[in-house]
Amino acid sequence: MNYKEQLERVTTLVHNHMPDKPYHSHEHADEVSRVSGLFARALGLDDHVAHLLRTAGKYHDVIHDGASDCEERSALWGERYLPMCGYSKNDIACMGEMIVHGTKMPRQPITIEEKILADADLYNLGRNYFLHSNEKLRREYGAPADKTWYENSLRFLESVEWYTVPAKAHCEKGRLENIAKLKALLQQLR
Numbered sequence: 587m588n589y590k591e592q593l594e595r596v597t598t599l600v601h602n603h604m605p606d607k608p609y610h611s612h613e614h615a616d617e618v619s620r621v622s623g624l625f626a627r628a629l630g631l632d633d634h635v636a637h638l639l640r641t642a643g644k645y646h647d648v649i650h651d652g653a654s655d656c657e658e659r660s661a662l663w664g665e666r667y668l669p670m671c672g673y674s675k676n677d678i679a680c681m682g683e684m685i686v687h688g689t690k691m692p693r694q695p696i697t698i699e700e701k702i703l704a705d706a707d708l709y710n711l712g713r714n715y716f717l718h719s720n721e722k723l724r725r726e727y728g729a730p731a732d733k734t735w736y737e738n739s740l741r742f743l744e745s746v747e748w749y750t751v752p753a754k755a756h757c758e759k760g761r762l763e764n765i766a767k768l769k770a771l772l773q774q775l776r
Contacts, residue, residue: 593637595672596671600648603648604645609723611722615645621709622639622702623639626702635699638680639684642685645664645668646703647660648660649662657690660685661681664685665678683700687704688700701750705752705753711746711757712758733772740769743764743765
């Protein structure tokens with residue numbers, strides 16, 4: 587089975603197992619997968635590593651229920667389901683580490699792969715659709731659209747640091763613009 591076929595099988599499995607929430611959704615998983623692959627290529631990583639990153643991006647939030655161990659449980663999901671897609675135990679273990687170290691808050695990526703996945707997971711923070719993504723996250727958590735939500739969003743956005751050169755190049759300017767947008771929104775709420 588080639589990489590494309592493997593990823594298509596994983597996509598089908600994820601779509602069958604992952605509840606489609608407003609933010610932690612198939613759309614988010616697809617974006618993290620796509621961006622992980624782009625960043626891997628930009629950094630000159632080989633095709634196999636880029637494939638593992640795209641795969642990890644697909645299933646990193648397959649178990650996202652707000653519990654503190656959802657990343658670990660997503661990694662365990664991979665151990666259960668990815669062998670039927672032709673992934674080796676070693677590759678599955680590597681992807682599990684990428685997910686746990688790269689996407690669990692607070693983020694603590696060590697390897698370049700974990701850093702790529704960490705940056706891809708927060709890619710929307712530096713994009714012009716950030717406020718829309720933030721609204722989806724607010725709805726998912728059932729939080730009111732109030733000053734507290736936007737202050738917490740601003741604090742989080744201000745705390746983010748990119749780990750890779752491609753993320754800095756593609757996202758930092760947008761992150762700063764989104765900080766300004768949140769500050770303006772907070773001014774309106776006062």
